[in-house]
Amino acid sequence: xxxxxxxxxxxxxxxxxxxxxxxxxxxxxxxxxxxxxxxxxxxxxxxxxxxxxxxxxxxxxxxxxxxxxxxxxxxxxxxxxxxxxxxxxxxxxxxxxxxxxxxxxxxxxxxxxxxxxxxxxxxxxxxxxxxxxxxxxxxxxxxxxxxxxxxxxxxxxxxxxxxxxxxxxxxxxxxxxxxxxxxxxxxxxxxxxxxxxxxxxxxxxxxxxxxxxxxxxxxxxxxxxxxxxxxxxxxxxxxxxxxxxxxxxxxxxxxxxxxxxxxxxxxxxxxxxxxxxxxxxxxxxxxxxxxxxxxxxxx
Amino acid sequence: xxxxxxxxxxxxxxxxxxxxxxxxxxxxxxxxxxxxxxxxxxxxxxxxxxxxxxxxxxxxxxxxxxxxxxxxxxxxxxxxxxxxxxxxxxxxxxxxxxxxxxxxxxxxxxxxxxxxxxxxxxxxxxxxxxxxxxxxxxxxxxxxxxxxxxxxxxxxxxxxxxxxxxxxxxxxxxxxxxxxxxxxxxxxxxxxxxxxxxxxx
Numbered sequence: 148x149x150x151x152x153x154x155x156x157x158x159x160x161x162x163x164x165x166x167x168x169x170x171x172x173x174x175x176x177x178x179x180x181x182x183x184x185x186x187x188x189x190x191x192x193x194x195x196x197x198x199x200x201x202x203x204x205x206x207x208x209x210x211x212x213x214x215x216x217x218x219x220x221x222x223x224x225x226x227x228x229x230x231x232x233x234x235x236x237x238x239x240x241x242x243x244x245x246x247x248x249x250x251x252x253x254x255x256x257x258x259x260x261x262x263x264x265x266x267x268x269x270x271x272x273x274x275x276x277x278x279x280x281x282x283x284x285x286x287x288x289x290x291x292x293x294x295x296x297x298x299x300x301x302x303x304x305x306x307x308x309x310x311x312x313x314x315x316x317x318x319x320x321x322x323x324x325x326x327x328x329x330x331x332x333x334x335x336x337x338x339x340x341x342x343x344x345x346x347x348x349x350x351x352x353x354x355x356x357x358x359x360x361x362x363x364x365x366x367x368x369x370x371x372x373x374x375x376x377x378x379x380x381x382x383x384x385x386x387x388x389x390x391x392x393x394x395x396x397x398x399x400x401x402x403x404x405x406x407x408x409x410x411x412x413x414x415x416x417x418x419x420x421x422x423x424x425x426x427x428x429x430x431x432x433x434x435x436x437x438x439x440x441x442x443x444x445x446x
Numbered sequence: 447x448x449x450x451x452x453x454x455x456x457x458x459x460x461x462x463x464x465x466x467x468x469x470x471x472x473x474x475x476x477x478x479x480x481x482x483x484x485x486x487x488x489x490x491x492x493x494x495x496x497x498x499x500x501x502x503x504x505x506x507x508x509x510x511x512x513x514x515x516x517x518x519x520x521x522x523x524x525x526x527x528x529x530x531x532x533x534x535x536x537x538x539x540x541x542x543x544x545x546x547x548x549x550x551x552x553x554x555x556x557x558x559x560x561x562x563x564x565x566x567x568x569x570x571x572x573x574x575x576x577x578x579x580x581x582x583x584x585x586x587x588x589x590x591x592x593x594x595x596x597x598x599x600x601x602x603x604x605x606x607x608x609x610x611x612x613x614x615x616x617x618x619x620x621x622x623x624x625x626x627x628x629x630x631x632x633x634x635x636x637x638x639x640x641x642x643x644x645x646x647x
């Protein structure tokens with residue numbers, strides 16, 4: 148844990164050292180940066196970013212913000228939640244380390260997602276001090292998420308690789324489209340959870356890197372420049388486009404994650420607070436893991 | 447000037463001698479902090495014989511301003527005479543206008559703690575901002591409002607070779623055509639950046 152903190156602080160020092168160098172945007176580099184624009188041999192990322200940002204990004208986020216909860220409401224009304232007995236035995240699933248790491252990430256997300264939405268629809272909030280404060284909060288919450296994203300990635304990775312169960316799980320959409328209680332093929336984590344894990348950790352890292360480059364704007368990291376071959380301004384355009392596209396996916400699955408843990412599987416959220424899952428819940432929703440636990444005599 | 451006048455900059459790259467006085471005059475007139483240069487003289491194709499030229503770039507007050515299209519808080523507004531201005535009280539300093547700009551015009555003074563970006567700063571064509579004209583608040587945030595006083599913007603007024611011109615686009619193109627005709631030799635390509643500046647007209 149401490150190691151990551153040191154790494155993070157060290158990287159902050161590195162970026163501030165980069166500031167001391169010449170501007171990558173407005174000094175001599177400006178020629179290289181603006182030459183890219185509109186020329187045949189350039190990547191034309193400027194017009195691409197302008198077109199996407201002006202016509203599609205805000206609308207896509209609005210569609211997710213309204214559409215995903217609407218689908219869930221329909222699902223809740225038509226099919227309804229899965230209720231499992233909370234009186235039976237419990238299965239210890241998440242260690243204290245798992246829970247702390249998850250909670251820090253959860254709190255970070257609860258700040259990151261609303262502040263991000265406020266920035267996307269900044270014009271509706273009138274811009275100015277309020278939206279500026281949300282932007283700063285967005286940046287601050289990134290720090291706590293950045294601290295836990297690597298521990299989170301490492302602590303669950305061994306359970307997250309693709310398994311035959313996952314394909315079966317996907318074929319029946321995890322059994323969430325039927326009202327009957329049937330054992331669903333899944334290990335400790337089901338295919339939905341695995342998708343969310345990869346998106347939240349790897350996607351989250353992309354969000355941190357692209358967000359940081361837009362925040363620091365005028366940095367000079369020779370490694371990135373030589374690796375990508377992009378001019379500073381094109382690098383920022385790529386960052387802005389990626390931040391919106393990956394952000395859209397992260398937000399959509401974040402909503403799914405909340406809906407599953409809070410609404411659909413009644414009381415499932417307690418497992419990440421206390422560390423214990425209901426035995427009946429494990430038996431049906433993580434049937435392969437349940438069988439394995441039984442076989443190993445861990446129940 | 448007619449009521450339909452659209453204000454444009456034009457820098458004649460055959461005349462620009464890279465003296466940088468436009469840039470210095472701008473910074474002094476608007477009392478810009480160090481690290482912010484609304485106008486900059488750049489030399490393209492440096493060292494390539496016959497192709498090297500210098501030109502002065504700032505906000506070109508584009509017809510279909512990309513900055514205005516991408517701003518998430520809609521802080522930009524385009525005056526009737528085509529001057530593209532923005533409201534610093536609304537700007538959140540996200541930097542999107544810089545990514546969209548073909549000229550690298552938006553500037554971000556790094557005034558906050560931990561390197562937070564302040565409100566964007568750019569050339570106003572010496573036309574101030576949304577605050578009351580010639581008020582001290584306007585001067586503080588955006589610099590002089592020379593247009594309101596009937597004066598030519600500082601950079602063009604200062605230009606010793608009259609390479610940098612500003613005014614109604616009709617007038618400017620008349621002068622441009624006269625200059626091209628009087629040279630009477632060589633191939634004259636369109637001035638740098640014009641295709642972007644006058645896009646989709």
